[in-house]
Amino acid sequence: MQDKAKGTGGPRPWHRAVGSNIWYFFNSLKLTLFVLITLAVVSIFGTVVEQNLPVEEYLQKYGEKWTGYILTARINDMYHSYWFLALLALLALNIIVCTFERFPPKWKSLLNHKSEKFDVRLIDKFANHHTFEVAASTEAVKERVVNAFKKKKFDIITSGSGGEFRLYAWKGRIGRLGSDFTHISLLLILLGAIVGSFAGYKDFRAVFVGGEMSVPKADFRLKLEKFWIDYYDSGQIKQYNSLLTVIEDGKEVLKKQIWVNEPLYYKGIRFYQSSYGTAWNKVSEAEIAVKMKGKGQHGEPMLVKWEKLTPLAGTRYSVKLIGYAADFAYDEGTNQVFSKSAESNNPAIHLEIYDGEKLIATQWLFLKYPGIFPAIPNADEDLVFTGVRGIMYSGISINKDPGTNIVWAGSLVMGFGFILAFFVYHRRVWIVVRGSGKSTEVKLGGMINKNNLVFEKELKEIVESIGSEKAGGKL
């Protein structure tokens, strides 16, 4: 571009000059090297400093001063920081400008390569060139040259006649496009990442066995039918499984078992098995026993189902299980009961107690502290909470990323580009076959865009096969 700009001659308007300088800046290979090496070096920081920790942990690890630097330079979330993204953008711009600058002339020369004039004297200037004589007629030698190149899968054209032929042979032109495909594939992958970050989302839901979960920005729900763990014979965990049903418009449309490495894919959203546990705020059943006040022993425990009015045998009371906390805690501010953790440190159940049809009390009962509050006011009987049957929940990660397919498409293009760039070499050979009395002189020389060792060997074999064919023999 700089050369072109110089070529136009005369003073240029300032915006042209600035524009061309910017263009020149982005068109340089030095910039590519600078960005690649800078990216390599700065990326190290993000692997040494753990990403996305709470600020307190940075303070603890690095002290106040360094934490300040880390936060200012956004090294705590480095790969999403404006300056890291700017480096990636610089690389992308570099790729775009270089492609615009280099692809069209390359494409043109690849299409028009046959019409390029060549100077016979230039043949000797190539790093790979041979001159030799063959004891055969010019016409026959020309045929041999053509055959020798065709055998090596070259394309070849001939011009001239009689005493002098000029030939041009080529192979692997498409290899030249490898770098362009690779560069475009990188842009595609970046595009996929951008699309994903704008049009996609990530979320998480814990869903109880038998329960349903909503899906953000979607018109269907999921029901967890079952959650289970598979074990190896040795006792190690083999796999976590959830059986999910997709419910759309009140109808079950799809049933699928998911496990780690096998997500459910429905309407562009993926659902992953990502964790599990026992519910902290719900149980399927609780065991409750009746105890006569003043007596030490309680009776046989009875099973009370969640939110189902259950008569207690041998009494006139019924109970309904309406709440559970695995690690009971009480918030005075909001006057609410909650579970401090998911662990069963202090399990408690919330019961409604009915005398016949009439609600007479609601009470919390504690597994570890039986009888600290009488369950039924003014009665001879008391209730004891002796155990629960927990409900498992399955942790489902939700991920919608419409950019993923663009990334995969980019990866395929990259693979194709690599095959062309690294394993298809563009070779061009110019040949002159000239008769001089009884023998014929062959002069050939050419070049390859990479892997010169292969070319050297190939050209030697071609020369040998031209020189030694049948009755021919070298002079």
Add this chain to the structure above:
Amino acid sequence: MILSLVFFTFSFVFYLVTALLYIGHWVFKKKWIGQTATAMAFVALLSTTMILVARAGESGHAPFSNLWESMMLFVWATNAGYLILEYKHKFRAIGAFVMGLEFIAMISVSLLPYRFKSAEPLNPALQNKWHWLMDVLRPFGLEKYAIGWLDFHVFTTFIGYAGFAISFGLSIIYLLKERSEAKGTKEGVMGAFPEARILDELSYRAIAWGFPFLATGIVSGAVWANYAWGTYWSWDPKETWSLITWFIYAAYLHARVTRGWRGKRAAYISIAGFLAVIFLYWGVSFVLPGLHAYAS
């Protein structure tokens, strides 16, 4: 005793003998030593293959799931890659460096504590199998031997590493040879090696194999991550370091386009690249936290 570890012991001796033979060939320049060295390299390759086969039988899955198994794959791929190079270009002296590197790899693996060597069943995150392959193998009852993205990911990555290892060996030889050529000495210790210009070209060829395979390894790892964790890229230290390595070799390839960056400078980048590979492989696994950490 586990059969794969028996084969390991054999292989350890084989690599020692192979490396010594190649060094002997380099120093004494006797053809028969070189031929014996090549034969021993084949024996070592066969023995390494047996380690992998035996391990697959013991663990019931492709033998790529812990540090020891992956190192065996690395040793195997480097050996195979070197033999291809030797067959294609007929330069035997290079074997002294590559097989020396192989033996160092064997020593470092043998020093690993037992928990990195034992055959373990796959944990949930590592179980990724191609459904189509399972369907193909099911009629024969071989379903459990189906492989998937994880195996493909490890395999392609290690072919990449092998390419870089060979290029590293060639770059060191290049630097030594270049110095002796500059002094004008044709004979002597470095006389057995091909010309510097050829070493430079071969080093580049090894990277030209390693680079696309590392890229394939990164991409197939991303595909697997997308199945296992729901995201194809999470800037995990291993992922990031693989990208760092990839950037270094990308810089190498682009630098080669300009003539000035061939030879010495290219050799330095290749060496830096392989140091990054070593850190990516061992350093990240033991020093940095993340999904690929072996140490935890």
